[in-house]
Amino acid sequence: MAVALGAGLAVSIAGIGGGIGMGLAGGKAFEAIARQPEVGGDVRTLLFVTLAFIETLSIYGLLIAFMLVGKIS
Amino acid sequence: MIFGMLDGDLFSLGPILVDHLVVTEWVIIAILGIIAFMATRNMQVVPRGLQNAFEAIIVWTYDFFTQLMDKEHVAKKWAPLLSCFFLFIIISNYSGLIPGAGNISGFQPPTSNWNVTMTLALITFFSVHVAGFSEKKLGYFGNFVSPSPLMLPLNIIEEIAHPLSLTVRLFGNIFGEEMVIAFLLFLAPFIVPSLIMGLSLLLGGIQAIVFTILSASYIAAATGESH
Numbered sequence: 001m002a003v004a005l006g007a008g009l010a011v012s013i014a015g016i017g018g019g020i021g022m023g024l025a026g027g028k029a030f031e032a033i034a035r036q037p038e039v040g041g042d043v044r045t046l047l048f049v050t051l052a053f054i055e056t057l058s059i060y061g062l063l064i065a066f067m068l069v070g071k072i073s
Numbered sequence: 074m075i076f077g078m079l080d081g082d083l084f085s086l087g088p089i090l091v092d093h094l095v096v097t098e099w100v101i102i103a104i105l106g107i108i109a110f111m112a113t114r115n116m117q118v119v120p121r122g123l124q125n126a127f128e129a130i131i132v133w134t135y136d137f138f139t140q141l142m143d144k145e146h147v148a149k150k151w152a153p154l155l156s157c158f159f160l161f162i163i164i165s166n167y168s169g170l171i172p173g174a175g176n177i178s179g180f181q182p183p184t185s186n187w188n189v190t191m192t193l194a195l196i197t198f199f200s201v202h203v204a205g206f207s208e209k210k211l212g213y214f215g216n217f218v219s220p221s222p223l224m225l226p227l228n229i230i231e232e233i234a235h236p237l238s239l240t241v242r243l244f245g246n247i248f249g250e251e252m253v254i255a256f257l258l259f260l261a262p263f264i265v266p267s268l269i270m271g272l273s274l275l276l277g278g279i280q281a282i283v284f285t286i287l288s289a290s291y292i293a294a295a296t297g298e299s300h
Contacts, residue, residue: 045286048279048282048283048286049283049286049287049290052242052279052280052283052287055242055246056238056241056242056245059241059242059245059246059249060241060245062245062249063241063245066248066249066252
């Protein structure tokens, strides 16, 4: 029971943090592209790398959740 | 078994045990090799067809890495390795999306096992240091004490964290995606999983690009001016 709850909490809390971070980064990138469309290519590359960094943190939570789910069954 | 541990060896070559993943990797390498061989078999000055496509890819990657790394000779030296990373990872990621792939027992995309992604990340780790050392000789070790010797432990931890984060990022993404597709297939066998499979086409491509860009930027940081 506690393990199942922990798995759910791990992925959801990691998801909240990652979601906020991705929203901020993506929003700022769109602002930058809208203001200066000619830098779109550079900003897009940087944005993907940044999103990958942020996503890794959520993925850590997902992995912990998978580990905990594996412990149940 | 959860986490895609090695769940059975097919045969052994001397002391090395060969399992399903290794065979899948061999197939991927063979596919890439055959396409490359066909593209270069009958080369002409004015390229056509497959040769044209390959030349376009190579010119594009060289331009991309040159822009990313600032130093052109470093980019030329390491572009083949990085392009190989990209091609291998993208075909591995997509191999899980072949229709009916789930019915083949033991089949899984190689990148959804952390042994494979750890290997790729370790190749990056060693090539970063080889690149830095061959570019700046002993001055490379100055990178570790910049901006001040106090940062030495942090810099070393950072160097170790790079391959770890590369490993977990690629493995976690592909493994999580495979688990989600498997779960959806279990819930609704038709139509519904195709939506998330379309999304994983996008994600698999992005993960391959991200692995390549991060490897390139680590090499750029090691060979460039002190960071």
